Amino acid sequence: GAVVSQHPSWVICKSGTSVKIECRSLDFQATTMFWYRQFPKQSLMLMATSNEGSKATYEQGVEKDKFLINHASLTLSTLTVTSAHPEDSSFYICSASTHLQTSGQETQYFGPGTRLLVL
Amino acid sequence: QKEVEQNSGPLSVPEGAIASLNCTYSDRGSQSFFWYRQYSGKSPELIMFIYSNGDKEDGRFTAQLNKASQYVSLLIRDSQPSDSATYLCAVNSDSNYQLIWGAGTKLIIKP
Numbered sequence: 001g002a003v004v005s006q007h008p009s010w011v012i013c014k015s016g017t018s019v020k021i022e023c024r025s026l027d028f029q030a031t032t033m034f035w036y037r038q039f040p041k042q043s044l045m046l047m048a049t050s051n052e053g054s055k056a057t058y059e060q061g062v063e064k065d066k067f068l069i070n071h072a073s074l075t076l077s078t079l080t081v082t083s084a085h086p087e088d089s090s091f092y093i094c095s096a097s098t099h100l101q102t103s104g105q106e107t108q109y110f111g112p113g114t115r116l117l118v119l
Numbered sequence: 120q121k122e123v124e125q126n127s128g129p130l131s132v133p134e135g136a137i138a139s140l141n142c143t144y145s146d147r148g149s150q151s152f153f154w155y156r157q158y159s160g161k162s163p164e165l166i167m168f169i170y171s172n173g174d175k176e177d178g179r180f181t182a183q184l185n186k187a188s189q190y191v192s193l194l195i196r197d198s199q200p201s202d203s204a205t206y207l208c209a210v211n212s213d214s215n216y217q218l219i220w221g222a223g224t225k226l227i228i229k230p
Contacts (some may be wrong), residue, residue, distance in 0.1 A: 002153045032216050043222045044163070044207070093162045097216045105170055106216040108209075113162040 001027050004096045006111035013084055014119055015046050017058045020080045021114045022095030029074035030096035031098070031106060036112075050077050084118045121146045123210050125221035128186050134230050138195040142208030145189070149212040152184055153193045157205045157223065167193060198228045 009020075013019050022028055023033060035047045048069050050056040056069035068080040077096075092115075094103040095108040122145040132138040137208045140154075151170050155163035169182040169191065181194040193209075195202055205225045209218040 034217070042221055046217065046220075049217060091160075091162075102202060105168070106211065107151075107153070107165065108216075109165060110155075110162040110220060 002098065002107075002109040003027050004094065004095055004109050005112050009112060009116060010082050010115050010117075011117065012117045016083055018080055018082045019084055019116060020078055021092055021094075021116075023077045023079070023096070023111050024111075025075045025096040025098070027068045028096070028098045030077075030098055032097040033071060033077040034095045034096065034097070034108065035069060035077075035079050038093060040091075044093070047079075049104040081116065084116070086118045089116055089118045121210075121212065121219050123219050123221040125208050125224045126187055127205075128225040129227050130224055131227045131229055132198050134186075134198060134200060134228055136198055138198045138202065138226055138228070140193040140195075140206050140208075140224050140226065141190060142188045142192065142206075143211075144210045144219070146210070146212045146219070147186075147189065149186075149210045151211045152182070153192075153209040153211070153218065154180075154182060154193045155209060157207055159204075161183040163207055171218055195226075200228045200230050202226060203228045 012085045033050045035046045047062045048056045048058045050071040058064045071077045093113040095110045124143045155169040157163045160208045166180040169184045175182045179196045205223040207223045208221040
């Protein structure tokens with residue numbers, strides 16, 4: 001259980017184009033979804049927190065007009081990198097949070113990530 | 120500022136030995152604690168979570184929590200080369216379910 005998928009796993013695009021990444025919780029409904037970015041040999045960096053049906057909460061320094069998040073349902077969130085530039089090249093990872101009945105606590109499960117290369 | 124601290128390593132452990140990974144956190148109100156494993160080029164994978172003081176065992180893994188001292192540790196018994204990865208400690212204390220992440224400890228198991 002607790003499987004999260006991401007699509008696509010790899011994307012290469014030209015500078016100036018927009019890229020959409022999908023994150024789905026396959027076997028559970030996610031209370032909250034999170035979007036992270038990770039540069040090589042660096043720590044995970046939280047970009048935004050997303051709840052179904054409401055606007056995402058962005059971390060300081062993350063441009064909300066550049067990184068558009070749509071959380072259409074309890075199992076799907078999308079991240080659109082608009083007008084991508086080479087400095088946006090990174091590993092984008094989503095996670096979905098669910099309430100474990102066994103412990104009564106929220107737990108995050110990660111998707112496999114999307115590697116974006118902007119030329 | 121809520122913080123989670125981990126030794127970045129690398130921590131080198133011979134195969135078959137016990138690997139001990141430590142993590143301290145600053146927010147005394149923290150409620151839940153997680154260990155994730157991240158292989159190079161992959162996303163994090165949840166391996167253990169713990170909410171109560173004491174030990175929690177799952178196979179070769181044991182998580183230990185001491186809220187009074189504000190630390191959480193992960194022990195890996197009978198370490199295998201496949202355990203070589205970066206281990207991330209994460210702590211949750213907010214109602215918005217965000218995790219506060221440590222920078223991770225790189226573990227190398229030497230055959």
